[in-house]
Amino acid sequence: MTLQLGEPIRHPNTASPEVMGRRAWWLVVLNFLIPGSAQVLAGNRRFGRFGLGSTLLLWVLVLAAVVLYFAWPTQLYSLLTNPWFLIGVQAVLIAYALIWLVFAVDTFRLLRVVKARPLARVLVILLALLLAVLSTGVASAGAYYANVAGRTLGSIFGPGAPPEEPTDGYYNILLLGGDAGPDRAGLRPDSLSVVSVNADTGQATMIGLPRDMLNVPFVESSPMHKRYPNGYKRCDVSACKLNSIYTEAETWHADWYPDAKAEGSTPGIEATKDAAEALTGLRIPYYVLVDMQGFADLIDALGGVEVTVDKRLPIGGDEQLRGVVEWIEPGVQRMDGYHAQWFARSRHGTSDFDRMERQRQLQSAIIAQFTPQNVMSKFDAIASAGTQVVTTDIPGDMLGYFVNLATKTKSEPIQTLELTPANGINQDNPDVPDIHAKINALLHPPAAE
Incomplete structure (x- = not known):
């Protein structure tokens, strides 16, 4: 498909259908690969140089992104x-979508396909339309995704808490599952854990905190420590459990945390963070709260989640398993949001400690299935669900760092430590120094000799 020297693109032999057909193919392909080149060769050269300059600028931007990536x-x-x-x-x-559309239309004008043979005429027109839709469509889709991503990130990540350096080589984040179901008055933490991420390797460790743990201490700098210097007991709410700290601080002691709202947090979260720091011995600068009621939407947006069920679990019913509406059967299950939520929350027939392990299992499964391909294919639904499900005080300025760290995390196995009797932890009277020792041994193992 070459043109002879005596048949240039700008001044072709219009009487030859073969020449005009080959010319049309070249112009369509060149316009797609290098917008502006068709105009330089066969049309308005000044207009073409504008297109070439725009194309060169885009290549420079893409090259800069590639260099930054590596x-x-x-x-x-x-x-x-x-x-x-x-x-x-x-x-x-959006600007490039318009530019490419204009150049595609102008290139089509330059083709003079009526001079080509009928079959070539039809095929060239189809190819020109296909490439025009492809180029402008890709740019338009990119603009749409940029808009959705910007709105989503802006709604989830605000100024937040001040950026901090890792502590002892780790970033520690309090992860809360908020139980705000229709049968609950307000939101309370139903699932509590600390995610500790190695700042160099991305290795993640999930430390499960029993929500019913008693006699929980507070760090000495905490306002709650002044009220409960000997641990959380004889409290101002009905049950002095770990997850009750949130409710008490929100209801009775909000004035003790006057800066919480301005930093994207709440008094209840800050008080819970103070307890988690004392219990684990870790500095915890940030939190992530996942609304379990909206958790199902996020899983549905992902297209479901695959988990291995070890024990038959009831959906609904009371402690005597009366009124069970459905069972989650053992084995590998591909769950939608509704069933995944019950897998994490189902209580009857199992202990709270079993439920903690299932919640951590589900969290790990979701992290593993949060692949770039999965996210991009369902981007809009995931973004929409995320704004309803997740709140955090991680500052937007730190987000790029954590995204890069998360790419390393996915390549490392997730370690877990549940503060349960199975690991020698008494939830009614926890041995805090022993808990600190267990966590330290996990995060800072002795160097191999």
Whole structure:
């Protein structure tokens, strides 16, 4: 499909259908690969140079992104998770979609396909339409995703708490599962854990905290420590359990945490964080709260989650298993959001400690299935669910760093430590120094000789 020297693209032999057909194929393909080249060769050269300049600029931007990805990935992720930068990306992509559409239309004008043979005429027109839709469609889709991502990130990640350096080589985050079902008055932590991520390797360790643990201490700097210097007992609510700290601080002692709201948190979360720090011996600067009522939407948006069920679990019913509406059977199950939520929350027939392990199992399964391909294919639904499900005080300025760290986390096995009797922990009267020792041994194992 070559043109002879005597049949240039700008001044072809219009009387030859073969020449005009080959010319049309070349112009369509060149316009797709290098927008503006068709105009330089066969149309308005000034207009074509504008297209070539725009194309060159896009290549430079893509090359810069590739260099950043391999040399400074954190900086690239910081840009791509900045809502204002994403607004700029959206504007640029919309501009390129319009530019490519204009050049596609102008190229079609230059084809003069009526001079080609009938079959070539039809095929060239189809190819021109296909490539025009592909180029403008990709840019338009990119602009749409940038808009959705910017809105989602802006709604979840605000200024948050001040950025902090890792403590002893780890970032520690309090992960709360908020139980705000229709049968509950308000939200309370039903699932509590501390996620400790190695700042170098990305190795994640999940430390499960029993929600019914008693006599929980507070760090000495905490306002709650002044009220409960000997542990959380004789409290101002009905049950002095770990997950009751949230309710008490929210209801009775909100004034003890005057800066919580401004930093994207709440008094209840900050009080719970103070208890988790004392219990684990870890500095915990940030939290992530997952609303379990909306958790099902997130799993449905992911397309379900695959977990291995070890024991038959009831959906609904009372302690005598009366009124059970359905059973989750043992074996490998692909669960939708409704069944996954019950897998995590089902109580009767198993202990709270079993439920803790199932919650951690489900969290690990979701992390494993949060692949780029899965996220991109269901991006809109996941983003929509995320704004309803997740709240956090992780500052937006730290998001790029944590995204880069998360790419390392996915390649490492997740360690778990449940503070339960199975691991020698008495939840009614916890031995705090022993808990600290267990966590330290897990996070800082002795070097192999």
